[in-house]
Amino acid sequence: MARRVGIEVSIAVSEAVKLADVDLIAAYPITPQTHIVEHLSELVADGELDAEFVPVESEHSAMSSCIGSSAAGARTYTATSSQGLALMLEVCYIASSLRLPIVMTIVDRSLSGPLSIWNDHSDLMMERDIGWIQIVALNGQEIFDMTLHSFKIAEDHNVMLPTQVHMDGFTLSHVIEPIEILDKAEVDKFLKPYVSPMSLDPEKPVTIGAVGVPEVYTEGRKAQEEALLNSKDVILRTWKEFGDLFGRYYEPIGTYKADDAEIIFITMGSITETCMSAVDQMRQDGKKVGIAYIRLWRPFPFDELIEAVTKADALVVIDRAISHGGPGGPLASEIKSALYHQAQRPFVNSFIAGLGGRDITINVFKEMVEKTEKTMKKGVEPGYEFIGVKE
Amino acid sequence: MARDQGIISWKELPLGCAILEPGNAKDLRTGDWRSKRPVTDYEKCIKCGMCYIYCPDMCYIPKDDGLFEWNEYYCKGCGICAHECPKDAITMVEEEK
Ligand code: SF4
Ligand code: SF4
Numbered sequence: 208m209a210r211r212v213g214i215e216v217s218i219a220v221s222e223a224v225k226l227a228d229v230d231l232i233a234a235y236p237i238t239p240q241t242h243i244v245e246h247l248s249e250l251v252a253d254g255e256l257d258a259e260f261v262p263v264e265s266e267h268s269a270m271s272s273c274i275g276s277s278a279a280g281a282r283t284y285t286a287t288s289s290q291g292l293a294l295m296l297e298v299c300y301i302a303s304s305l306r307l308p309i310v311m312t313i314v315d316r317s318l319s320g321p322l323s324i325w326n327d328h329s330d331l332m333m334e335r336d337i338g339w340i341q342i343v344a345l346n347g348q349e350i351f352d353m354t355l356h357s358f359k360i361a362e363d364h365n366v367m368l369p370t371q372v373h374m375d376g377f378t379l380s381h382v383i384e385p386i387e388i389l390d391k392a393e394v395d396k397f398l399k400p401y402v403s404p405m406s407l408d409p410e411k412p413v414t415i416g417a418v419g420v421p422e423v424y425t426e427g428r429k430a431q432e433e434a435l436l437n438s439k440d441v442i443l444r445t446w447k448e449f450g451d452l453f454g455r456y457y458e459p460i461g462t463y464k465a466d467d468a469e470i471i472f473i474t475m476g477s478i479t480e481t482c483m484s485a486v487d488q489m490r491q492d493g494k495k496v497g498i499a500y501i502r503l504w505r506p507f508p509f510d511e512l513i514e515a516v517t518k519a520d521a522l523v524v525i526d527r528a529i530s531h532g533g534p535g536g537p538l539a540s541e542i543k544s545a546l547y548h549q550a551q552r553p554f555v556n557s558f559i560a561g562l563g564g565r566d567i568t569i570n571v572f573k574e575m576v577e578k579t580e581k582t583m584k585k586g587v588e589p590g591y592e593f594i595g596v597k598e
Numbered sequence: 599m600a601r602d603q604g605i606i607s608w609k610e611l612p613l614g615c616a617i618l619e620p621g622n623a624k625d626l627r628t629g630d631w632r633s634k635r636p637v638t639d640y641e642k643c644i645k646c647g648m649c650y651i652y653c654p655d656m657c658y659i660p661k662d663d664g665l666f667e668w669n670e671y672y673c674k675g676c677g678i679c680a681h682e683c684p685k686d687a688i689t690m691v692e693e694e695k
Contacts, residue, residue: 304614304615305614305615305616306613306614307614367613367614404613405612405613405614405616412620413612413616413617413618413620414616414617414620415614415615415616415617417615417616417617419615421603422603422604422605423604423605423606423611423615425603425604425608426604426606426607426608426611427608427611427615429608430608430609430611430615433608
């Protein structure tokens, strides 16, 4: 029977990895991911989890080990953050192009410089175009559940893609939350052992990672793109199956009081729950506001997004990263491109907020709405704004 | 319309572009980008086998008489064999076409 416990969110992630009965963990510690892998290494050392724990010398080696392990047919896990993810990036492309169902928790943190260990979505956005599935958690229960989902999604033979589950560093990873931890029998009902469709086997030799000449490379990329797009069906099916078993249902775009909202916030990650409190307060003041939050970032759920937001007058898009020298926030540019073909679309106001661990308080959400109301009156969509920046 | 330049449909590519047939690199003609070809003067050759050992594409095949036969399918014309031959028996000659 599942039990509801007060537990640090990072430890709950490790417990989910244990319940998924992984075969190999290769990881290098980096703030704020450390508690996850420290706990996993303890579980392995204490004999509670029968897996190989490979204490590699860098994140580059962590992902390289994961690739070897996954190619050999083992259920494989790693976790990292920020600079570690940047060091790993080269190898991350290889994991997705080789179609290896590695699962990775990314505890989101800003990138240097200035050197910062605090939370934003710079690392999440850095991974945007590398062909992995990217799922974003709101709270501790979600990251626990999503960790279990990820193995099932990634390892589905119609998917076979590595999967990242993101959670905000510190503001989520280091807090203690009440989380319902499933027991082994329950997890086993949902998640079956991994069967690789093409593992390395001397009896049936295959070559993986060979050169792709210009006459093959484009086809390789097209196949990978189709696989990522098609993964959405499996993601939806997996979430449905999990919901039917345990009562917690997930959608690619979650909404909060959005049905009749005139102004809708677009958020990702743990700021969403603060935003909910801000929405409740603004509703009391008679403002029709709501939220649409992104749980599935890659493949991007265009249809669900359009469905959730097109009726609103305006969107307040909150980016926790910036595409330097470009259109501003990567989330806002995604939303704008999603709405481009709509005959009638809401006014889009884009804010860069919460960089490098700066708090986004309820008042900041309110200020964004006030600013949006003002610019709507002028009728001209502004560019993006760094909210709260000291001039 | 852009010409289809692929050699295999993306729908038929094995998972992750894996190669399922072991050793199929032997079908890959590396000799088609050669601009010079090595020509051996068997009068000068002392059958030492240096060309056979050094060729990065294994283009020399030992024959029963101890000499080495050149394989034009793989030779990419790098000139290593000519450089290594202790008797200067190998000359790099411009390809005609
Ligand atoms: S030219 Fe290069 S590839 Fe050709 S036979 Fe000599 S060593 Fe081999
Ligand atoms: S290296 Fe020169 S001498 Fe030696 S076997 Fe080859 S051609 Fe003959």
